[in-house]
Amino acid sequence: MMRRAIELARNGMDSGDGGPFGCVIARGGEIIAEGNNRVTSTNDPTAHAEVVAIREACKVLNSFQLDGCTLYTSCEPCPMCLGAIYWARPDKVYFACNRDDAALAGFDDALIYDELAIPNEQRQRAMISLLRDEGVALFQDWIAKPDRVEY
Amino acid sequence: MMRRAIELARNGMDSGDGGPFGCVIARGGEIIAEGNNRVTSTNDPTAHAEVVAIREACKVLNSFQLDGCTLYTSCEPCPMCLGAIYWARPDKVYFACNRDDAALAGFDDALIYDELAIPNEQRQRAMISLLRDEGVALFQDWIAKPDRVEY
Numbered sequence: 696m697m698r699r700a701i702e703l704a705r706n707g708m709d710s711g712d713g714g715p716f717g718c719v720i721a722r723g724g725e726i727i728a729e730g731n732n733r734v735t736s737t738n739d740p741t742a743h744a745e746v747v748a749i750r751e752a753c754k755v756l757n758s759f760q761l762d763g764c765t766l767y768t769s770c771e772p773c774p775m776c777l778g779a780i781y782w783a784r785p786d787k788v789y790f791a792c793n794r795d796d797a798a799l800a801g802f803d804d805a806l807i808y809d810e811l812a813i814p815n816e817q818r819q820r821a822m823i824s825l826l827r828d829e830g831v832a833l834f835q836d837w838i839a840k841p842d843r844v845e846y
Numbered sequence: 847m848m849r850r851a852i853e854l855a856r857n858g859m860d861s862g863d864g865g866p867f868g869c870v871i872a873r874g875g876e877i878i879a880e881g882n883n884r885v886t887s888t889n890d891p892t893a894h895a896e897v898v899a900i901r902e903a904c905k906v907l908n909s910f911q912l913d914g915c916t917l918y919t920s921c922e923p924c925p926m927c928l929g930a931i932y933w934a935r936p937d938k939v940y941f942a943c944n945r946d947d948a949a950l951a952g953f954d955d956a957l958i959y960d961e962l963a964i965p966n967e968q969r970q971r972a973m974i975s976l977l978r979d980e981g982v983a984l985f986q987d988w989i990a991k992p993d994r995v996e997y
Contacts, residue, residue, distance in 0.1 A: 697976045704984050708991065715988040735995040740910045740933040741897050750890055759891045769981050771973070774962055775933060778926025781958045781971065782891040788973040791981030800985035801996060807932045811925055812963040820932065822922070822939040825848045830920050830942030833855050834951035837866040840859065844886040845952060 696721055696767040697791055699729070704744065704769040707731030714802065718744035718768040720752040720761065720785065727764070728752035744768060745776035749783045759846055761785040770797050773804040774811050782846070847872055847918040848942055850880070855895065855920040858882030865953065869895035869919040871903040871912065871936065878915070879903035895919060896927035900934045910997055912936040921948050924955040925962050933997070 696719050703717030713732035720728040730747030734740055745768050753759055764785040771793040772780060780788060798805040810818045837843060847870050854868030864883035871879040881898030885891055896919050904910055915936040922944040923931060931939060949956040961969045988994060 698980070701977065701980050701984060705987070708984070708988055714997065715984045734910050734997045738904045738908055738910045739901055740904060740997070741892065741901055741930050746892050750892055753889045753891060757889055759885050759889045769984060773929055774925050775929025777962060778924055778929055778958055779892050781954065781961065782926060788971065789976050790973055791975065791977045792985065793975065793978070796978070796982050796985055800988055803932065807929055808962065810932065811928060811959065820939070822941055824942065824944065825940050826852065826942045827944070827947070829849070829852050831947050833852060833859070833866045833920060834943065834947055836856070837859055837951055846865065846885045846891070
């Protein structure tokens with residue numbers, strides 16, 4: 696499975712789809728979805744291999760959860776992809792090389808990990824809060840909504 | 847702009863698209879893309895408001911970068927969305943309520959932030975490395991690739 700993820704990464708790099716990253720999602724020993732990085736060819740900064748494969752696997756399973764699935768990715772997921780994994784909740788995750796290997800190849804993963812771990816105000820890209828009360832009111836309505844679908 | 851993001855969140859919640867989250871991306875004082883959470887209605891765990899809006903804005907601009915753009919989101923971005931923001935690189939980000947408000951409404955954002963900040967081996971959802979050398983070899987080929995498009 697991991698060799699297939701690495702092969703997808705190589706094929707995607709060679710064909711100009713995007714960066715050298717590939718991902719396979721398997722269930723019951725069979726591949727149900729594959730992905731490779733397509734950021735630059737599709738103008739989609741979220742089209743990392745893991746996100747592409749997760750979206751595809753969810754389509755195949757007709758579910759927003761990956762129960763019983765294992766994800767194999769050619770590189771340790773960046774924070775965006777790790778977040779996507781936590782939301783999709785596959786059973787297991789395997790990766791080949793790590794964030795430091797990615798940093799040496801010019802990818803920002805390690806920087807983003809560092810930024811996420813510190814308080815908002817101290818980040819290079821600090822965010823500002825506006826209209827918090829109106830946002831909180833939304834959540835109160837969500838909690839009170841009898842037919843809400845949790846995820 | 848933030849009021850519009852909150853309105854998108856409310857409309858999406860009311861229509862059953864997904865959770866109570868909305869996002870607006872503006873450039874030069876005009877809205878160029880909007881998004882709301884569509885996780886449960888589209889079976890896509892990555893369809894958070896920010897990801898939806900970023901993908902749409904990149905389509906509009908025909909670019910994988912959001913230079914000159916400002917992003918307004920009804921809630922502090924979760925790690926997945928914050929990662930997507932770091933990759934898309936808008937100039938500024940505003941949010942209404944925060945991760946603690948989201949946790950009170952039953953969303954996992956704070957948990958995922960906590961997990962990302964600790965070493966892999968200590969996480970609830972630890973990941974295992976396989977075939978690292980083969981992954982590293984990929985990156986060496988990427989660095990040697992003369993026509994690579996960086997992102």
